[in-house]
Amino acid sequence: MKRSERLVxxxxxxxxxxxxxxxxxxxxxxxxxxxxxxxxxxDIIDNMFRQMGIGELKxxxxxxxxxxxxxxxxxxxxxxxxxxLISQLEDPSRILPGGYVYMSDLLGHPTxxxxxxxxxxSAFEHSEIDxxxxxxxxxxxxxxxVAQVIGVPVVIIRRDPKVTEGSTVSINYVSGSSxxxxxxxxxxxxxxxxxxxxxxDDFMKAGGTIQGMKSLMHEFNANVKGIGVLAEAExxxxxxxxxxxxxxxxxxxxxxxxxTIKVEKGNYFN
Amino acid sequence: MKRSERLVxxxxxxxxxxxxxxxxxxxxxxxxxxxxxxxxxxDIIDNMFRQMGIGELKxxxxxxxxxxxxxxxxxxxxxxxxxxLISQLEDPSRILPGGYVYMSDLLGHPTxxxxxxxxxxSAFEHSEIDxxxxxxxxxxxxxxxVAQVIGVPVVIIRRDPKVTEGSTVSINYVSGSSxxxxxxxxxxxxxxxxxxxxxxDDFMKAGGTIQGMKSLMHEFNANVKGIGVLAEAExxxxxxxxxxxxxxxxxxxxxxxxxTIKVEKGNYFN
Numbered sequence: 001m002k003r004s005e006r007l008v009x010x011x012x013x014x015x016x017x018x019x020x021x022x023x024x025x026x027x028x029x030x031x032x033x034x035x036x037x038x039x040x041x042x043d044i045i046d047n048m049f050r051q052m053g054i055g056e057l058k059x060x061x062x063x064x065x066x067x068x069x070x071x072x073x074x075x076x077x078x079x080x081x082x083x084x085l086i087s088q089l090e091d092p093s094r095i096l097p098g099g100y101v102y103m104s105d106l107l108g109h110p111t112x113x114x115x116x117x118x119x120x121x122s123a124f125e126h127s128e129i130d131x132x133x134x135x136x137x138x139x140x141x142x143x144x145x146v147a148q149v150i151g152v153p154v155v156i157i158r159r160d161p162k163v164t165e166g167s168t169v170s171i172n173y174v175s176g177s178s179x180x181x182x183x184x185x186x187x188x189x190x191x192x193x194x195x196x197x198x199x200x201d202d203f204m205k206a207g208g209t210i211q212g213m214k215s216l217m218h219e220f221n222a223n224v225k226g227i228g229v230l231a232e233a234e235x236x237x238x239x240x241x242x243x244x245x246x247x248x249x250x251x252x253x254x255x256x257x258x259x260t261i262k263v264e265k266g267n268y269f270n
Numbered sequence: 271m272k273r274s275e276r277l278v279x280x281x282x283x284x285x286x287x288x289x290x291x292x293x294x295x296x297x298x299x300x301x302x303x304x305x306x307x308x309x310x311x312x313d314i315i316d317n318m319f320r321q322m323g324i325g326e327l328k329x330x331x332x333x334x335x336x337x338x339x340x341x342x343x344x345x346x347x348x349x350x351x352x353x354x355l356i357s358q359l360e361d362p363s364r365i366l367p368g369g370y371v372y373m374s375d376l377l378g379h380p381t382x383x384x385x386x387x388x389x390x391x392s393a394f395e396h397s398e399i400d401x402x403x404x405x406x407x408x409x410x411x412x413x414x415x416v417a418q419v420i421g422v423p424v425v426i427i428r429r430d431p432k433v434t435e436g437s438t439v440s441i442n443y444v445s446g447s448s449x450x451x452x453x454x455x456x457x458x459x460x461x462x463x464x465x466x467x468x469x470x471d472d473f474m475k476a477g478g479t480i481q482g483m484k485s486l487m488h489e490f491n492a493n494v495k496g497i498g499v500l501a502e503a504e505x506x507x508x509x510x511x512x513x514x515x516x517x518x519x520x521x522x523x524x525x526x527x528x529x530t531i532k533v534e535k536g537n538y539f540n
Contacts, residue, residue: 004273004314007274008314016384045278108425110423113414137406137410141410144410147378151380154380163367163370166367
């Protein structure tokens with residue numbers, strides 16, 4: 001295999017196996033090339049990944065060492081992504097009765113959601129994460145996108161128990177904004193004891209749902225290493241039950257009469 | 271930029287923009303290279319993608335032409351992926367009371383779910399698809415994985431209306447296996463009239479849920495171009511309401527007393 005061919009194959013390999021530590025002998029064997037050639041290939045890819053702002057190849061020395069792709073995007077790119085989302089969100093046709101904002105299309109869009117996943121993965125890149133946890137329904141594509149970038153499983157908390165989940169742990173919690181008692185359910189076997197988790201959700205008002213997820217994680221003896229929400233509502237900020245979170249977008253004001261939405265960048269950019 | 275650098279950048283570009291038609295002048299401009307060099311780069315990448323069995327770069331001639339990445343995986347690879355899933359599924363510790371099989375971990379696994387997404391994308395590669403549609407909850411990561419490969423949005427049907435969806439269309443349908451009346455709800459603005467959709471779900475018993483999704487799509491004047499289910503239950507086959515679907519896995523028998531699960535490849539491999 002020529003260098004040019006190896007570069008295509010190895011670029012594909014690294015992009016598809018984020019955070020996986022692969023030994024040099026693995027590549028030597030796979031592509032039938034000398035160790036020195038593989039090292040040069042890795043340097044070229046590492047350089048380009050950095051130039052493109054998509055992360056880097058990190059070399060770990062020693063017998064158990066190797067090379068791994070650490071996805072990362074620059075602050076500039078994150079800003080561009082989020083500003084683009086904001087311009088989409090400020091479209092007045094998104095205003096729903098009651099001052100809500102329609103976001104489902106953005107949460108299903110293949111490019112936006114992948115980019116948001118990359119921003120969150122970068123935001124939490126220094127945390128060791130075993131699972132990305134979310135609650136049904138709208139946060140799931142987002143959680144999946146984050147999990148894809150960091151290469152860990154997604155765990156989905158449900159609102160209702162289901163027979164196909166086996167034995168479950170459930171908690172009741174008080175929703176922050178509506179003050180209603182709600183339930184969360186998670187299959188007992190879905191998370192190993194002592195795991196590190198990243199909580200991801202699409203929207204946070206008073207933070208009751210996030211607080212509920214934290215409590216549920218406590219029942220699993222899991223360590224919440226981070227909380228990421230795509231959008232937060234600014235007006236609920238004072239009574240917020242959760243403080244240690246990252247938001248990408250802050251919905252400042254939705255005016256149903258004037259038909260205007262005011263959106264700003266979230267606390268990740270502070 | 272050197273050829274070696276362009277190859278890394280272009281491989282990343284194509285993998286991230288499946289089915290997007292990009293003109294040669296776009297690459298000439300982006301990478302500041304001669305058209306002939308870009309053409310050679312494209313040949314190298316096309317060749318390697320084919321060798322790796324991940325699809326091909328298709329060149330479209332003419333003024334509005336260009337090149338696009340068509341993801342595809344070979345039958346051999348699809349077989350390997352599904353056989354690996356089957357060996358996981360046959361683990362007796364997955365048997366739940368009532369003869370159900372625990373699958374949530376596989377549906378959240380970053381590699382499995384991406385691979386299953388690739389198999390479905392290949393299965394339906396000749397259909398023009400505008401949206402991948404699924405119903406909450408467990409099918410969502412799967413639908414998202416398929417949508418990522420073919421580069422279209424995911425649309426999520428809900429069981430319950432939510433204020434953040436705006437005005438919705440809902441249908442009632444009879445669940446095939448439990449004979450209970452159930453509801454499906456979808457935001458009116460989520461699908462454009464006359465769109466082509468691919469329905470994806472994780473599990474099919476008698477097919478009532480899939481039938482419900484088909485009816486709901488009918489309300490949106492959408493054309494169902496394909497139906498893909500990860501697993502189907504063999505014992506319900508006779509009364510099945512849906513016939514025109516692809517399944518990757520067939521759960522033949524779950525024996526709670528003997529603690530055995532028998533799983534085979536689905537009709538995609540017939």
